[in-house]
Amino acid sequence: xxxIPEDRSALKKIRETAQLLGFNLNGAPVRxxxxxxxxxxxxxxxxxxxxxxxxxDRFIWLAYxxxxxxxxxxxxxxxxxxxVVEFESGRIPPPRSPEVADKWARFxxxxxxxxxxxxxxxxxxxxxxxxxxxxxxxxxxxxxxTLNLILSLxxxxxxxxxxxxxxxxxxxxxxxxxxxxxxxxxDQIMILFARPEAGVHxxxxxxxxxxxxxxxxxxxxxxVVLDTGT
Numbered sequence: 001x002x003x004i005p006e007d008r009s010a011l012k013k014i015r016e017t018a019q020l021l022g023f024n025l026n027g028a029p030v031r032x033x034x035x036x037x038x039x040x041x042x043x044x045x046x047x048x049x050x051x052x053x054x055x056x057d058r059f060i061w062l063a064y065x066x067x068x069x070x071x072x073x074x075x076x077x078x079x080x081x082x083x084v085v086e087f088e089s090g091r092i093p094p095p096r097s098p099e100v101a102d103k104w105a106r107f108x109x110x111x112x113x114x115x116x117x118x119x120x121x122x123x124x125x126x127x128x129x130x131x132x133x134x135x136x137x138x139x140x141x142x143x144x145x146t147l148n149l150i151l152s153l154x155x156x157x158x159x160x161x162x163x164x165x166x167x168x169x170x171x172x173x174x175x176x177x178x179x180x181x182x183x184x185x186x187d188q189i190m191i192l193f194a195r196p197e198a199g200v201h202x203x204x205x206x207x208x209x210x211x212x213x214x215x216x217x218x219x220x221x222x223x224v225v226l227d228t229g230t
Contacts, residue, residue, distance in 0.1 A: 007032070010061045010131045017077055017129050018063070021084065025129065028065045033148040035059070035139035036190035037223055039199065051186055051202045054214070054223065055194025058135070060144045064128030066156035072108055077131040079104045087112075089122040096180040107142070110178030111149045114170055124156050139225070142179075143187035146171045164192055165207055 011030065018025045034055035067073070070089040076082070085105040092109040093100050100106040108126075116122060126149075134141040150170055154161065161167055168188040175181040186202075189209075193200050198211040214221055 004057070006057065006059065006133060007061070010059070010133065011063070013077055013131050014061060014063045014129045017075065017131075021075060021129075023073075023075070023127065023129055025063045025065060025127075028063045028128070030061055030063045031148050031152050032059050032061050033144040033151075034191050034194045035134045035141060035144055036187060036194065037139070037225065038186060038190065039223075048204050050204070051189070052199055052212070053186070053190035054199045055191060056139065056223075058133050058139060060130060060132040060134060060141070060148050062128050062130050062148050062152055064126050064152050064156070067125040067127050070122060070125050072112070072125040073127040074105075074108055075129050076104050077129065089125055090116060095178045101180075104145075106179050107145050107174070108149055110174035111146060111153060113178050114173045115150070115153065118170060118173075120154070120157070120159055122153070122157055126153055126156060128152070140187035140191060142175060142181070143171060143183070144191050146174045147188060147192055150174075168192060 014025070014030075017023075035058045036053050036055055038051065038053040072085065072087050072089070074085045082103060082105065085108060087109070089112050092112055095113065100109060112122065130145070130148075132141060132145070134144060147167070150167060168185050171188045172183060172185050175183045189202050190200055193202075193209050195211055197214055199214050201210040201212055202208070203210075
């Protein structure tokens with residue numbers, strides 16, 4: 001990916017955190033996933049309504065490497081008070097466990113659970129550090145994190161899924177079935193299919209994506225989000 005100013009500050013934070021915690025991530029790949037604005041009908045994917053949205057310039061970054069075993073060792077710079085999350089694939093709390101209901105660790109737990117439930121063989125875990133500049137609500141930070149973890153875990157286990165809508169369905173299942181959040185697929189679709197300088201139009205009946213040009217460089221278009229506190 002080509003670097004933007006936000007990348008440089010995020011990668012600096014990740015490097016500093018890795019040194020502080022003793023994570024060896026030198027030369028590790030970094031996966032960046034966006035957040036989203038919905039410019040059409042919210043929740044329309046439930047009833048077949050066509051959707052329109054865009055990715056944004058607020059991201060989640062994950063610097064990661066494959067472990068030689070099935071263990072996970074993950075740290076979120078945004079939830080540093082929760083410390084390093086460590087677990088082994090298959091040894092996680094059951095779905096919707098109260099003990100992790102308010103912990104960010106429910107997302108890697110859920111990704112491990114759903115991928116294994118879908119028949120994916122997880123031979124290798126992840127070691128990584130996460131940083132995000134996505135605000136806490138309204139821009140689908142949870143969907144971005146879930147997609148990032150799924151794509152990274154599939155990669156280190158050399159698992160290929162050709163149909164991106166299958167990845168969307170896996171990400172939705174993490175939130176629906178493991179975490180207990182009754183979301184649709186709008187967030188995951190807008191983030192996974194996001195492209196620079198274009199909006200994403202989704203027809204759920206046809207499962208078809210169209211890209212709508214929004215102006216090169218955004219010179220004539222700005223999207224502003226306000227947190228009104230309501």
